[in-house]
Amino acid sequence: MTGNRRTNDPQGVRRRIIDAAYDAFVSQGYIATGMLELREKASVSGGAMAHHFPAKRELGLAVIHDRVAEAVRQTWIEPLDACADAPMAIDLIFANIISELTRKGSVSGCPLNNMAMEVSRHDPEMRDVLSGVFDAWHEALSAKFEADLASKHVRDLNPSSLATLVIAAYSGAMAIAKARQDVGPLVDCRAELAAFLASKYRLATRAS
Template sequence: MIDHKRTNDPEGVRRRIIDAAYDAFVTQGYLATGMLELRERAAVSGGAMAHHFPAKRDLGLAVIRDRVADAVRQTWIEPLHRCVDAPTAIDLIFETIIGELTQKDSVSGCPLNNMAMEVSQHDAEMRALVSAVFAAWHEALSAKFEADVKGKRAAGFNPQRTATLVIAAYSGAMAMAKARQDVGPLNDCRAELAALLAANYRRP
C-alpha cells in the first residue's frame, strides 16, 4: 500500500535553516555569510528560504533567539543552577569548554560575543536581543553569587560586579583563544578566576 501521508515538515525546514545559519555565523561571521550560501548549507529551495526568512536580518534574529540564547543557557546558566556554589560551577564550565575545544582542535569563539561584535552597531533589534541574552547570563551569575553570600559561603565582594568580571574575562579569553586557535587564554582565565574567587570565599 502506498503511504499518502504528507511529508511536508515546515518546522523541520525552519530548524534546518537556523541550524545552518548558526553554524555559519559562529564560524565565519554574520556579515560574511550570504543567503545563497545558507540555502546551500541547509539544502533548501529559494522558495522555502524566502517563506521562512525573507531577509538575512530575519534569520539573524531567529539565530539569536533560538540558538545563541540556548547555547548560553546550556553552557552557563544550567550548570550554575546544578552546582553547589558559583566557583564550583565556573570552574566546571571552563573545564568542559576547554575539553570540548581541545577535542575539536578548533576555536570558533563565543557565539554570543561573535554576534554582539558584528550586529550591535548596525541593528537596534538585534542589539536588544543580544543585550537580553547577556542580561540573562549576568542575572544567573549574580543570583548564584547572592545565594552564596546569603549562605555565608562568600564575603567581601560585590555579586553584580563579580558577575560582570566573569563574563568579561571569559569573553575576552575566548576571543584571544579564537585569534590564536589555542585554548591557553582560557586555561589562564580559569586559573585566575579560581584564585580570585577562592580569596573571597570562606570555605566551611
C-alpha cells in the same frame, strides 16, 4: 521525496535553516555569510527560504533567539543552577569548554560575542536581543553569588560586579583563544578566576 519532506515538515525546514545559519555565523561571521550560501548548506529551495526568512536580518534574529540564547543557557546557566556554589560552577564550566574545544581542535569563539561584535552597532533590534541574552547570563551569575552570600554567610562580595568580571574575563580569554586557535588563554583564565574567587571567599568568610 525531498520535496515532499520539505512540504510536510515546515518546522524541520526552519530548524535546518537556523542550524546552518548558526554554524556559519559562528564560524565565518554574520556579515560574511550570504543567503544563497545558507540555502545550499540547509538544502532548501529559494521559496522555502523566502517563506521562513524573507530577509537575512530575520534569520539573524531567529539564530539569536533559538540558538545563541540556548547555547548560553546550556553552557552557563544550567551548570550554575546545578552546582553547589559559584566558584565550583565557573570552574566546571571552563573545564567543559576547554575540553570541548580541545576535542574539536579549533576555536570558533563565543557565539554571543561573535554576533554582538558584528551587529550591535548596526541594528538596534538585534542589539537589544543580544543584550537580553547577556542580561540573562549576568542575572544567572549574580543570582548564584547572591545565593552564596546567604547560604555561606559570605560578606563583602558584590554579586553584580563579580558577574560582570567573570563574563568579561571569559569573553576576553575566548577572543584571544580564537585569534590564536589555542585554548591556552582559557586555561589561564580558568586558573586565575579560580584563585581569585577562592581568595575572595576565604577572606569574606574570615571577616564574618
